[in-house]
Amino acid sequence: MSKGKLIVISGFSGAGKGTVVKKLVEKYDYSLSISATTRQPREGEVDGKDYYFKSEAEFRSLIDYNGLIEWAQYVDNFYGTPRKFVEEEMAAGKNVILEIEVQGAMNVKSQYPNAILIFITTKDVPTLRERLTNRGTETQDVINKRLARAAEEATSMESYEFIVVNDDLDTCVDAVNSIVVSESCKKENVTEFLIDIKNQLESLDK
DSSP, rough: OOOOOOEEEETTTTOOOHHHHHHHHHHHEEEOOOOOOOOOOTTTBBBBTEEEEOOHHHHHHHHHHEEEEEEEEEEEEEEEEEHHHHHHHTTTTTTTOOOOOOOHHHHHHHHHHTTTEEEEEEHHHHHHHHHHHHOSOOOOOHHHHHHHHHHHHHHGGGSSEEEEEEHHHHHHHHHHHHHHHHHHTTTGHHHHHHHHHHHHHTTTTT
């Protein structure tokens, strides 16, 4: 069984990356790594399904015991990726999505050089501001912090291999999946298959 791919999806808060990831899991059967976080649950969020909600002490314990692939602080809260689930799913041949911030993405790439880095963005800043406001889950102060953070993250966009504009959800989802399929078909990613098919063909001459 070939090893699964690791797909890192980042994007501005409000760009809709969470919705894109949810559709990818539903439509194309990706595995989604559930992040740990110290932020408070939003209405309707379930521990162990949407996030692993941790106290700061619990989160720091995971850091100390190398239980996280990456972690970062974002707008006064901590976020991180539990290591065990990701490595077990990839070993089982599943493509795994990490929905993480820019800081964490660079850390993951250093540990997993073959990870596919994809950045999700809106078509422009007014659209981003509108989506943040229309969520109705945060104060204006937090919205301003998220926009300020987006300005910082924009400087890191060039570190991503692929940039996808989320203007139409279905188009965006299909574009991300096409990227993963294309990467999976690269010669260096099908080495075992090439060797096997070559050996089969050579055996026909004997």
